[in-house]
Amino acid sequence: MQQTEIHDFLVRFFSSAECELLPVADDHDQLKVKLTKAMDKRLMNRPFYWHYIEQIGAEPETAVLNFRFSDRIQEGEFIHSGSPRLHQILDASEKMGRYIRMYQVIANKLSPALEPWLCINMKVSYQCDLKKDRICSMGLQLINGTMIEGFQSVLNTLHLSQKLPDYCYTLRPLITIKSGLTRIEHFIESELQKENFDWADHAATRWGKDLQLLDAFYEHQEEKPERYVQEKQALKEQYQPQIEVTLINAGLFFLQSAAFLPDLIKDR
Amino acid sequence: MKPIIHFDRSWYESFFKHIEEDGPWAKSELFSLAYLAEQARTVPTFHGLIAPSRLPLLKPHPHQVETARIVIEEMHGKAILADEVGLGKTIEAGLIIKEYMIRGLVKKVLILVPASLVLQWVSELNSKFYIPAVPQRKTYVWSQCDVVVSSIDTAKREPHRDIVLDQDYDLIIIDEAHKLKNHKTKNYQFVQSLKKKFCLLLTATPIQNRLSEIFYLVSLLKPGYLGDAESFAKNYKSGSHAVRNEEKLKALVNQVMVRNRREDTGLRWPKRIVKAYDIPFSMAEKDFYDSLFELKERGMIQPFSLLTLQREACSSREAAFTTLNKIYKETAHPMNERLWHHIFEKMNAIKQNAKAKKTLELIQQINDKVIIFTEYRATQLFLQWFLKKNGISSVPFNGGFKRSKKDWMRMLFQNKVQVLVATEAGGEGINLQFACHLINYDLPWNPMRIEQRIGRIHRLGQEKDVHIYNLATRGTVESHILNLLYNKIHLFEQVIGDLDRILTHIDLKDVDKQVAHIFEESESEGEIKVKLDNLSSVINFEQNHLSEGDSHAADGNS
Numbered sequence: 023m024q025q026t027e028i029h030d031f032l033v034r035f036f037s038s039a040e041c042e043l044l045p046v047a048d049d050h051d052q053l054k055v056k057l058t059k060a061m062d063k064r065l066m067n068r069p070f071y072w073h074y075i076e077q078i079g080a081e082p083e084t085a086v087l088n089f090r091f092s093d094r095i096q097e098g099e100f101i102h103s104g105s106p107r108l109h110q111i112l113d114a115s116e117k118m119g120r121y122i123r124m125y126q127v128i129a130n131k132l133s134p135a136l137e138p139w140l141c142i143n144m145k146v147s148y149q150c151d152l153k154k155d156r157i158c159s160m161g162l163q164l165i166n167g168t169m170i171e172g173f174q175s176v177l178n179t180l181h182l183s184q185k186l187p188d189y190c191y192t193l194r195p196l197i198t199i200k201s202g203l204t205r206i207e208h209f210i211e212s213e214l215q216k217e218n219f220d221w222a223d224h225a226a227t228r229w230g231k232d233l234q235l236l237d238a239f240y241e242h243q244e245e246k247p248e249r250y251v252q253e254k255q256a257l258k259e260q261y262q263p264q265i266e267v268t269l270i271n272a273g274l275f276f277l278q279s280a281a282f283l284p285d286l287i288k289d290r
Numbered sequence: 291m292k293p294i295i296h297f298d299r300s301w302y303e304s305f306f307k308h309i310e311e312d313g314p315w316a317k318s319e320l321f322s323l324a325y326l327a328e329q330a331r332t333v334p335t336f337h338g339l340i341a342p343s344r345l346p347l348l349k350p351h352p353h354q355v356e357t358a359r360i361v362i363e364e365m366h367g368k369a370i371l372a373d374e375v376g377l378g379k380t381i382e383a384g385l386i387i388k389e390y391m392i393r394g395l396v397k398k399v400l401i402l403v404p405a406s407l408v409l410q411w412v413s414e415l416n417s418k419f420y421i422p423a424v425p426q427r428k429t430y431v432w433s434q435c436d437v438v439v440s441s442i443d444t445a446k447r448e449p450h451r452d453i454v455l456d457q458d459y460d461l462i463i464i465d466e467a468h469k470l471k472n473h474k475t476k477n478y479q480f481v482q483s484l485k486k487k488f489c490l491l492l493t494a495t496p497i498q499n500r501l502s503e504i505f506y507l508v509s510l511l512k513p514g515y516l517g518d519a520e521s522f523a524k525n526y527k528s529g530s531h532a533v534r535n536e537e538k539l540k541a542l543v544n545q546v547m548v549r550n551r552r553e554d555t556g557l558r559w560p561k562r563i564v565k566a567y568d569i570p571f572s573m574a575e576k577d578f579y580d581s582l583f584e585l586k587e588r589g590m591i592q593p594f595s596l597l598t599l600q601r602e603a604c605s606s607r608e609a610a611f612t613t614l615n616k617i618y619k620e621t622a623h624p625m626n627e628r629l630w631h632h633i634f635e636k637m638n639a640i641k642q643n644a645k646a647k648k649t650l651e652l653i654q655q656i657n658d659k660v661i662i663f664t665e666y667r668a669t670q671l672f673l674q675w676f677l678k679k680n681g682i683s684s685v686p687f688n689g690g691f692k693r694s695k696k697d698w699m700r701m702l703f704q705n706k707v708q709v710l711v712a713t714e715a716g717g718e719g720i721n722l723q724f725a726c727h728l729i730n731y732d733l734p735w736n737p738m739r740i741e742q743r744i745g746r747i748h749r750l751g752q753e754k755d756v757h758i759y760n761l762a763t764r765g766t767v768e769s770h771i772l773n774l775l776y777n778k779i780h781l782f783e784q785v786i787g788d789l790d791r792i793l794t795h796i797d798l799k800d801v802d803k804q805v806a807h808i809f810e811e812s813e814s815e816g817e818i819k820v821k822l823d824n825l826s827s828v829i830n831f832e833q834n835h836l837s838e839g840d841s842h843a844a845d846g847n848s
Contacts, residue, residue: 038319118317
């Protein structure tokens with residue numbers, strides 16, 4: 023993350039968490055935030071303070087975070103792509119943004135029906151002794167089974183609301199959430215199977231080499247010691263190629279598909 | 291090979307619950323931000339390092355970054371880091387831990403270091419790398435904390451031992467790993483039993499010299515890599531010390547070991563400017579020094595004790611007094627009373643210390659931060675008193691100080707006072723590179739100790755040339771030593787690390803003992819001189835020999 027991206031992220035995060043942004047001299051390189059009670063509890067790690075304040079029923083003084091984004095400013099906590107504070111906030115945003123339900127706000131009032139979509143954003147991690155990841159954002163229409171990859175970027179273009187607009191109604195899903203999830207998994211898995219596995223082959227070769235050495239080392243021992251088993255297990259953990267798919271966040275969206283289809287259809 | 295594909299479904303239940311209970315739902319903005327947050331933290335390629343970009347304040351040197359990359363990508367996370375002293379092995383290790391943690395390949399880390407370095411590691415990892423390392427203080431730390439720093443001696447003792455052996459470590463780092471060269475020791479066997487995925491062994495002592503050492507270190511890392519003990523001996527050993535198939539062995543070892551040399555790093559290393567001062571005793575000091583012989587002549591002390599006394603007398607009468615007083619109490623007898631009276635009288639007659647006077651003069655000339663090293667606590671106190679009397683404040687520094695006190699003294703020296711008087715290099719654990727003047731008030735007989743002293747200021751981060759002032763008293767044991775170290779083996783111009791290699795190679799780790807023998811057993815000045823000359827030629831021969839070997843090895847690596 024570049025410094026300006028971090029700045030934007032923090033402004034968006036604290037604004038949506040209803041924290042007050044305080045005035046600063048240089049709003050490019052500085053950010054000052056008065057935390058809400060909830061955010062203070064989440065970020066400041068001072069349970070005893072809160073316990074005490076709540077026990078005596080006093081008015082709490084929530085913390086003010088003062089960030090700086092460059093060396094030009096002396097005052098405040100320097101925040102950058104590796105600072106623990108930033109990662110704490112990224113973690114918080116992931117926790118606070120996990121499950122969602124949204125409705126599309128449409129201009130065309132002639133067809134007020136909204137179709138149910140299941141959205142899952144996932145991280146796909148390829149791991150052996152090395153590791154890389156990519157993000158996979160899937161959307162599944164729960165009536166006809168239309169599937170879209172890159173769903174999050176579609177969502178970003180739509181006007182959405184937490185509440186069902188007055189003049190709209192939602193269509194009943196024919197596919198249950200549970201089988202929707204299974205469909206998405208199957209789709210991802212079949213895509214993964216088609217990928218190039220050179221990386222896994224290379225890892226397997228390294229693994230095999232080290233296993234051979236290990237076997238040779240204990241060759242003359244009739245009864246293999248516990249250490250042999252342990253080392254063998256360690257090699258497996260080090261090299262075994264695997265792909266791990268984990269959740270970032272998921273949601274139900276009620277949308278009018280005509281707004282963004284048909285050019286993005288992946289599967290039916 | 292097909293990778294195993296695994297879907298994490300642990301979140302299904304809570305998602306269904308949200309749907310069933312119609313919330314609570316996240317805000318739209320936070321949903322997008324969560325996606326962004328994860329996007330910012332994905333690592334899109336297997337190769338390259340992410341860690342440096344997450345550590346904008348660290349500014350690692352290119353060789354450190356390259357080392358971290360090689361260890362991860364080419365050595366698959368199992369390596370010996372054997373850089374020469376002062377090139378920043380800790381930084382390399384930190385980069386490797388950080389990279390693995392960012393990529394999510396490593397969570398649980400155990401770092402075993404000498405007890406005196408535990409807190410330094412903890413503070414460096416936290417402040418420079420934002421790695422939440424904790425020192426092992428309570429038993430629960432082993433299982434509760436992810437990154438733990440401890441000494442081997444603590445970890446291998448019950449009740450810790452069982453708990454530690456029970457943990458599944460992703461990464462184990464062992465500092466000063468050359469101490470694990472003997473596979474029969476408890477420490478070696480303990481480390482061997484640890485469960486580990488990745489492993490780094492840090493050592494400044496090059497291990498090429500002893501075959502069995504290298505075998506056992508590598509076997510800790512990758513059992514079987516050099517065969518088993520038997521086949522290793524068969525393939526590479528010839529006789530008790532010599533090596534067969536050296537090229538092949540070197541090539542193998544180079545695949546699990548990174549060794550950066552000072553000259554290869556492309557960094558500008560500050561020069562060492564060495565000056566020696568041959569200082570004559572004052573009359574009173576000379577009288578006292580000479581009177582010590584009488585103790586030996588009367589058979590009241592062994593040659594070794596005389597040597598100790600003489601060295602102390604060269605340092606200060608205060609240093610000599612401590613030992614002298616002890617001997618006096620042990621040998622007190624009415625028959626000796628006159629002799630003792632005579633000696634103490636001579637001692638009391640000393641009104642000034644020639645070396646201290648010279649030191650004061652140097653400090654005033656230098657007019658900058660100065661570190662003074664002495665071998666003796668009594669001299670340390672005397673010097674502090676003497677300097678204070680002449681309007682110069684100083685702080686003491688002893689190897690035995692607690693970490694916090696060491697840091698405090700270092701701070702005072704850096705910010706407040708001109709002089710630091712140290713008794714021990716504290717070989718491990720204090721960096722004083724903000725100073726560039728060092729006075730060796732007296733000289734240790736083990737050249738490695740001198741190296742350690744100089745290493746405090748002549749290291750990465752030193753921007754100025756380093757000035758070293760050696761004081762020796764004319765016509766005493768000290769001047770012999772200075773001559774040996776300074777003129778004969780050119781110790782002070784050596785590249786750090788080389789000396790250690792030379793001494794290890796010729797089995798001369800205890801140079802100080804050798805020197806002591808020479809003094810004790812020689813009957814005359816002439817004999818001392820001849821024997822010291824012999825010693826220096828042995829060292830010099832090895833030095834030339836090794837530096838030739840080096841240029842070959844360097845060719846082979848490229």
